[in-house]
Amino acid sequence: MTFLFRDESFSFETLRAAGSAPYGGADLGEVLATARLIRNGDEAQWFTSWRSTAERVHAIADKALADGHRLSARQAFLRASNYYRTAEFFRRKGAACDTEALAIARLSRETFCSAIGLMDRPAFQIGIPYEGTMLPGYLFLVDDSGVARPTVVYTNGYDSTAEESWFAIAAAALERGYNVLAYDGPGQGAAIREQSLVFRPDWEAVLTPVLDYCQSRSEVDPQAIALFGYSMGAYLVARAAAFDRRPSALILDDGLFDFHQAFANATPGWLLRRILGGEDRLANWLGGAIAARSTGVRWGLNNGVWTMGASSFADLIRRTTDYSLAGIADRISAPTLIMDAEEDHFSKGQPSILAKAMTAPITVARFTTAEGAGEHCHVGSLTRAHQVIFDWLGTTMSLPRSALVAIEY
Numbered sequence: 126m127t128f129l130f131r132d133e134s135f136s137f138e139t140l141r142a143a144g145s146a147p148y149g150g151a152d153l154g155e156v157l158a159t160a161r162l163i164r165n166g167d168e169a170q171w172f173t174s175w176r177s178t179a180e181r182v183h184a185i186a187d188k189a190l191a192d193g194h195r196l197s198a199r200q201a202f203l204r205a206s207n208y209y210r211t212a213e214f215f216r217r218k219g220a221a222c223d224t225e226a227l228a229i230a231r232l233s234r235e236t237f238c239s240a241i242g243l244m245d246r247p248a249f250q251i252g253i254p255y256e257g258t259m260l261p262g263y264l265f266l267v268d269d270s271g272v273a274r275p276t277v278v279y280t281n282g283y284d285s286t287a288e289e290s291w292f293a294i295a296a297a298a299l300e301r302g303y304n305v306l307a308y309d310g311p312g313q314g315a316a317i318r319e320q321s322l323v324f325r326p327d328w329e330a331v332l333t334p335v336l337d338y339c340q341s342r343s344e345v346d347p348q349a350i351a352l353f354g355y356s357m358g359a360y361l362v363a364r365a366a367a368f369d370r371r372p373s374a375l376i377l378d379d380g381l382f383d384f385h386q387a388f389a390n391a392t393p394g395w396l397l398r399r400i401l402g403g404e405d406r407l408a409n410w411l412g413g414a415i416a417a418r419s420t421g422v423r424w425g426l427n428n429g430v431w432t433m434g435a436s437s438f439a440d441l442i443r444r445t446t447d448y449s450l451a452g453i454a455d456r457i458s459a460p461t462l463i464m465d466a467e468e469d470h471f472s473k474g475q476p477s478i479l480a481k482a483m484t485a486p487i488t489v490a491r492f493t494t495a496e497g498a499g500e501h502c503h504v505g506s507l508t509r510a511h512q513v514i515f516d517w518l519g520t521t522m523s524l525p526r527s528a529l530v531a532i533e534y
Contacts, residue, residue, distance in 0.1 A: 126468065126494060128505070129157075132166040133470065134215075134420040137500065142175075142211045144505040145292035149200055150207040155182065159208075166420055168215045175212030176229060179205050183236055195243050202240035206288055209233035214284070215420070217427035222318055230286075230318050237288040241265075246299055253308055253338045255331065258322075261315045262287050262308030265295050266344055275349035275522055276339060278372075279307040280332070282356025282502075284428055286314035293378075293502075294353050297511035301519070303351075304344060308335055310361070312432040323434035326447040332365035336372070349373050349522055352459075353514075356471070356502050360384050360448055363479070367456035374521050376514055378502055380463035380476030380489075384448035387471055391422065392442065401446070405439035412438035454482035460521045462514065465491045467499035488517055 127133075128140040143156040155178055162174040186201035210233045216226035241248035247266040252259035267274055277298045279290040290307035298305045309316040310331045312324030325331070332352075339345045351374040354362035359377035366372055389397055400408045416423035416438075426438050435441035461483065465476035480489050490513045492498035498506035 126497075126500060126505075129160045130163075130165050132420050134424060135163070135166060135171065137470070137504070138211060138214055140500065141504040142207060144507055145207055145289075147508050148292045148296040149203040150292040151204060155204065155208075168420070171215055172212055175208055179208035179212055179229075179232070179236075182208060183232070186236065186239065190239075190243075199240050199243035202236045202243070203291070206233045206237040206240060207292065209236065210286060210289065215424055217424055217431060222431065227318055230315075233286070233288055234315060237291070241291075251306075251308075251338070253335055255334050258320060260308050260310060260331075260335070261319075262306060263290065263295075264342070264344075265291075265299055265305040265307075267299055267302055267304055271343060273344060273346040274302065274304050275351065276304040276306060276345045277351045277353050277376075278332075278335060278339065278362075279305060280328075280352065280354050280358035280362045281309060281313040282354075282358045283312075283432070285355055285358070288314070290355075292507065293355050294511070294514075297507070297515065301515050303515075303518075306335070306339060306345075310335075317432050324432055326364070328361040329365040329368040332362065333369050336369060340371075347371070351376060351518055351522070354378065354381075357381065357384060357448075360450065363450055363457060363461075364453065366459055367450070367453045370458055372459045374518060375457070375459050375461040376464070376518065377461060377476075377479070378464045378510070378514075379466050379469055379472060380479040381472050382450050382454065382475050382479040382482060385442075385445040386475065388442045388445050397442070400439045400442050405437055408439040408442075409437050450479065450482065454479060455484045457483055457485045460486040461488070462517050462521075463487055463489045464503070464510070464513075465489055466501055466503060467491065467493045469499075469501045471501050490517070 128136045130136040139160055143151050145151050159174050159178045163170045182201050183205040186198045186205055189201060190198035209229050213226045213229040247269050249264060251262045251264050253262055279294050287307045287309045295305040311322035316322045339350060340347045350372050352362040352372045353376045355378055360381040363377060366375055396408055412426055416426050429441040433441055433444050435444055463476050463480050480487055492503050498509050503510040
């Protein structure tokens with residue numbers, strides 16, 4: 126489903142930005158006005174146009190706040206945060222984040238923090254102890270009563286941020302009585318940008334301290350914790366849940382069995398064999414040549430080299446082989462919602478493979494292009510996705526695990 130651009134990556138990322146509108150992350154007119162100034166595939170114009178919009182909306186927020194209009198300020202701060210994130214998206218250059226992109230990412234966090242400080246519900250920044258440092262995150266509470274409530278733990282994907290959690294799940298969860306904890310793990314958000322922490326496949330080492338933190342909070346019901354994995358986060362939380370049995374439910378948006386497969390599908394077999402055998406020179410040259418002609422390939426490879434701490438394109442592809450649930454999926458015991466997007470351009474077919482490998486009670490939810498929900502992570506149709514998620518979660522959380530059985534896929 127193309128949206129304003131022929132370039133697949135530009136189309137998807139514009140839809141992703143616009144799709145947050147139901148939860149205050151965008152105004153359609155602002156998206157259209159921004160996109161019309163960008164030539165198809167022009168990353169420099171993408172950056173300057175989205176940055177300009179973000180700055181303009183940021184100024185609106187500052188003025189509204191100064192004039193005492195808290196609601197208007199909050200709404201504008203949320204939009205500015207999302208527009209700053211969108212502006213920075215394609216700024217990936219090898220093993221580091223350039224200073225201009227880093228400044229924009231910081232503005233995305235700053236404006237988001239300004240927004241949550243103006244919310245009607247309790248929302249604040251947190252730090253989660255992790256291997257001698259702190260993982261940055263947010264805790265969103267239904268109210269300030271101190272009552273222990275069911276809680277959704279949000280885990281980012283390959284490129285998302287803890288701030289995006291508000292649109293991806295948090296706003297919808299709060300409306301339904303769930304607290305939400307969101308964090309940036311290694312390779313994600315502020316953790317990679319400010320601390321240079323890179324991805325690791327053994328995500329149980331990350332999620333275990335996150336769950337420990339959850340259980341230290343009196344507002345969290347330790348018997349009602351659901352893990353939400355967004356994009357690549359679906360692999361990460363599924364991997365962690367194979368080793369840590371505390372979660373009561375998993376929501377995988379969308380289901381992901383083998384992250385490496387996305388790279389393998391885009392690499393000729395003869396070349397992949399050379400890469401896995403350590404023959405890098407030709408692979409790196411070809412990868413660079415292909416990346417020069419494709420926005421999606423260029424972004425995917427550069428983002429991966431940076432967030433996974435790889436030394437080259439070939440090294441990145443080898444590293445992704447560790448991100449698989451083979452031999453692990455059947456250890457997961459928590460009831461699981463596996464979401465499946467009809468036109469997923471990153472991991473099409475992966476939900477089916479995962480469903481067949483699992484023995485835990487599962488529900489597969491298929492989202493179609495005909496209903497407008499067939500894109501990766503159902504961007505552009507978040508209210509439909511949330512309806513399915515929370516209808517399922519409400520039923521699942523209310524039943525004892527022994528009453529749930531795996532459905533036939």
